[in-house]
Amino acid sequence: MRILNGTGVFGGIAFGRLSFYKRNEQKIRRYHVEDTRAELRRFEKAKQTAATQLETLYEKALKEVGETQAMIFQIHQMMLEDPDYCESVQNIINTQQVNAEFAVGTTEDNFRQMFSAMEDSYMRARAADVKDVSDRVLGILADTDSAAQTYDEPVIVAADDLAPSETVQLDKNKVLAFVTMFGSQNSHTAILSRTRNIPTIIGLGDDLKEEYDGKMAIVDGFAGRLYIEPDEDTFAAMKQKQKREEEQHALLLQLKGLENVTLDGRKIHVYANIGNTGDVGAVLQNDADGIGLFRSEFLYLESKDYPTEKEQFKAYKTVAENMAGKKVVIRTLDIGADKQIGYFGLPREENPAMGYRAIRICLDRPKVFKTQLRALYRASAYGNLAIMFPMIVSVQEVRRIKTLVEEVKTELRKEGIPFWDGVELGIMIETPAAAVMSDVLAGEVDFFSIGTNDLTQYTLAIDRQNRKLDSFYDPHHPAVLRLIRYVVESAHKAGIWVGVCGELGADLSLTETFLAMGIDELSVSPSYVLPLRKKIRETDVGKALERDAAEG
Template identity: 45%
Template sequence: MSVISGIAASKGIAKGAAYIYHQNEIDITEASKLSQESELERFKDACDKAAEEISRLRIDAIEAVGSSEAQIFEAQEMMIRSPDFEDSVQEWISRGKTAEYSVRAGSEALEKMLYETGDDYLMERTADVRDISGRVIRALLGVRNEDLPDFPHILIAEDLLPSQTIAMDKTKILGIATSRGAYNSHTAILARTLGIPAVVGCGDMIKVIRDGSEIIINGTDGTVQSEIDETAEREFERLKREFDEHKNSLEKLKDMPSVTADGSEIEICANIGSLEDAQAALENGADGVGLFRTEFLYMESTDFPSEEAQFEVYKTVLEMFKGKRVIVRTFDIGADKSLPYMDLGNEENPAMGCRAIRVCLNNSVLFKTQLNALLRASKYGRLAIMFPMISELKELRACKDMIRECMRELDDRGLEYSRDIEIGIMVEVPAAAVMSDEFAREADFFSVGTNDLSQFTMAADRTNEKVNYLCDASQEAVLRLIGLTAKNAVANGILCGVCGELAGDPEYTEKLLRMGVRELSMSPFSILEVRKKVREIRLDQ
């Protein structure tokens, strides 16, 4: 029996045939036996095929995830149709090389050209050049990489990219194991969305798995077993039964209200950062959205997303939640989450630098584009707007002024919006928690962001491995700040929620509710576990 361990990325257990997904291991012959004309013709045919595929992917992407991911494919279509792509490949064909060799060599030259500009944005586009050259090479050699087998299988890969997974038929995947990747890489998120077990970051050990062999993947403890004996088989049956029972018991809670055993109503909401997450939130019975991170609209785009593009996304999410509250956090972008098309400069300490609301208040055009899109979407559901990184009252007031200004502009443009939008703040700077009595008189709700609040309270950078042991929301100092915030919210009759990792941990549910927290927002996959917990708690005892 051979056990490989990696990062437990998506819970569950499955047994099935391994399917090894080959990515870059294509043998390429260098010298051509054909005439240059024939090689050129092969190249052009393959380009047509590849361009058709990309165009299909673009249409699929619009339907599946909205226009942001589609822009990647739009750029790729332009690249593949560009005469300089053809020229650089032709140069190698004219030296007697095969079309596939020439595509590889020609695109390497283009990658080099982009890389040498030293421009971050252009350097990232080299990935697109590799993506298109890989697609043309596969078309030339008849390797159909994107197609997965039509029998149930456990997918084994180095790592999976969005351009690969979007075209996959995911219904036959029982589980995913990858040699690379981390808990929050694309593969891991995809697996959690699909609700299939996944183990990522297994390293080179994954190579011992033979194609077609029967394996067991355990996404709960992060192991993959490649040689299965009777003991392993029995253990698998037991764990599978256990997991299924647990899953079924949670499944029943999907449509049950989030009420404590003594009748206090709690909102158990989801943190979402994409339309896929919104879908997962609904499938897990979320009472609403407690934190809609809007950064993805900016990060996955090649330019500032327009009011229209943003409006479409917000409207879609509000309609999906049919009147349940959706708290949208305005974008939190700064030197730590920079955009290729926006120069914010380098900062010594970006987490405490010019980010989030500080960027917004300095850049009213950008901020108003988002606010206008939100206001316009507000009539399609129950919208709440939340501002991140608020540290003084002046900022909240400036934000509210900005909203009023946007409302006047929309009135002038003759566009409709809802008049009952709740406006709240994210409590993640200790200053806001300390001053929460004053904030509670001017905000409609609070949502405590425990991740940033802990790093700022403990003065420990959460990305620094030497000190991030201090960044723990269960530290008494952090809990007291949450308690103070909740107490001031209750005293002023406003809602206090918690988003961030602490909210999704059932061990802290009771503690938070006793403080007066009435809304918990978490990863869609923690909702049912927390609902189970909430329904067992009695606050009157």
């Protein structure tokens, strides 16, 4: 028996045979061409075919894993149309009079080297995307089979790493687990595997050898451990662990319909995060109290032009009606950084994570912003809607937002269009500036929602997408928790409620800490609602506070 240790990115136990992912390796040959125009046409045709394939992948991912995780395929579509990328291919064909395959391969190498050498970690991560896109175009030019690998039986898929397109194309009914040599906990593929509930281990390194192909194995996604040709004792122990996991899941289902209340009577709301209207079923199925984060940008990402007020109104109205009076907190447009939309014409930036994004775009383009606000207020007549605004850093921004809101309400009144005047307005606390100024900001809004993902990376100055920094990225860092505590105190002094909608909300090791801080609401992925409810119902906040006081 061999035991390999890596990092588990989604828990679960899986038994089966290892099957190494087989790719059609592209052997690029350089040859002279006389008709460069014909070669340019071949490249353009391959691009169009690739774009069609990526659109199909986007639609598939949208249904299976939601809008947020599906966005990578829209990013890949935009990379296909990147002027610098296309001009490089075209220039090589024209000046060197060579075949399109060689031009694409050379451009891929050049761009990967360029991205890999950049200081900005977000841009470095784009090197893998350039390879994924280029390999797709090369496969089309070579007329090789680009269909997803198929399996006769469910297997544990092994690979050096998997591109998002490879992960999504696989038949999930034939995938028991993923194990890879490389990868990051915050990579697109890791996020996709978590969303699809597939046990996954990354970072196994060179110990994961192709010679293990076809051998029986056990994946322990909880411990990040891969057992190859396990002995009888290990097999029995893992079967018992799997049984306990299944029993635990059955117990969770018994929590449906119960309150989120601690042993000492403290009640807290448990809401769900969603990426599109299709996720509402999962919210209801998992018995969430409401929706704490509805990412409205999916409407823009799915559209080829700015979505109209009518289109947005229909989507918001549908969610509000389906939630039947339960609170629905909708975040206004949050694009920029890795969420690029072609028709917005956003500039290329050196540091997009801290650039022209989210509320900055909305305030800079009030016509676009007011269209969304009108749709939101119109939908408020059909349910319990609340609106929150992302990436706030100052009181001035909030006041400008409130001025635009009042303009929208005045317009709707004049037009005789009904809306609910009691819509709560809140802001996301995801920048250190907002956290430090939360005592002042609390006087301007009805609630706070703490976005712990961005708050952590901005506070620690660490890009959570950069796998080289995984060992430094610490969401439990005392500085992060101090900021959260201060935000809660500021909110309660002003008489407003405060929630957490980032990934830390689902971190059960912090649930007791959040309850002791006085957090009023936790919003998590729908599948985490019941585990979080169980943890809350097992917690005694009073004893936790007494223990904290005793420890000083």
